[in-house]
Amino acid sequence: MPTALITGASTGIGRATALRLAASGWTVLAGVRKAADGEALRTAGGERVIPVALEVTDQAQIEQAAERVNEIAPGGLDALVNNAGIGFGGPLELLPIDDLRSQLEVNVLGPVALTQAMLPALRRAGGRIVFVSSVGGRVAMAFTAPYAASKHAVEAIGDALRVELRSSNVQVALIEPGSVATPIWDKSRAQGEGLSVPAELTDQYGHVAAAMSKVLKDTERRGISPERVAETIEGALTARRMKARYLIGRDAKAMLLAKRLLPDLVFDRVARRALGV
Secondary structure (H helix, E strand, O other): OOEEEEOOOOOHHHHHHHHHHHHOOOEEEEEEOOHHHHHHHHHHHOOOEEEEEOOOOOHHHHHHHHHHHHHHOOOOOOEEEEOOOOOOOOOHHHOOHHHHHHHHHHHHHHHHHHHHHHHHHHHHHOOEEEEEOOHHHOOOOOOOHHHHHHHHHHHHHHHHHHHHOHHHOOEEEEEEEOOEOOOHHHHHHHHHHOOOOOHHHHHHHOOHHHHHHHHHHHHHHHOEOHHHHHHHHHHHHHOOOOOOEEEEOHHHHHHHHHHHHOOHHHHHHHHHHHHOO
C-alpha cells in the first residue's frame, strides 16, 4: 500500500486529504501541531492514519518526521502533500514586518525544508510532491499581499522543482484552489477586525477592515468544500502522470481568465470595485 505524508492535517484541506487517502488504502502520516488533533484524526480515519508532530518551521521536527517515514516506509515515500499554511492580510503599509516573516516562514521556507528532508525517501519510491498553492499565487489582490506573495513563491518553487526532479522520477504538481470553506477565513477575519489604523491614515485605510470582513464573508460563503480539493489531490497522486497545475473552483477560473484578458489597470478597477475601495 502507498504511503503519504501530509502537513497541516488538523483541519481543512489537510484533514480531508488525510481521511480520503486513508479510506482509499493509503498509509497516511498526518502532520499535526497538537496531540489532540492527531488523536481526533486517527479516531476518524482509523489505523491507517498515523499522527506525526510536525511544525514545518521546526527543523528538529522535520528531521524526526523523516526518520518516522523511513521506519514506516523503508521502501520510500509515495507522496508528500505540502499543505500547511497561514494567511495574513491588510494594507501592506501597516503590516508588522514580523507577520510577513511568519507568513514566508510557514508557507514558503517550511515546505522547502520539508521537501529537502523527504527527497531521499521520495526518490526511492519514485514518489510525487504536491504543493497546495492558491489562485492567489497567480493573481494578487489588494490587502492580501503577504499571502499572495507566499503563494507566488510556492508557484516558482513548484515550477523549478518539476524540472529539477525529472531525472529523479519524482513528479511535482501545484494545486490552485479558489475559495475553500476552511477555518483560515475565521482567523483572517479576526486579524482584519484587529487592524489598527493611525489617525493620519484614516482617509486611506479607515474603511479597509469593514471591506475585508465583507469580502471574507462572501468568499467563505461561496467556498468549495475541502473534500473537493482532497478529491483533486487524490486524483493527482493516482494519475499515470500528474499535470503541472490543477486549478479548482469557478471563482478561481473566472479570476484567472479576467487577469489574462484584461489590461492590468482595467483589472485593477474591477478589483477595487469588488473590494469596495
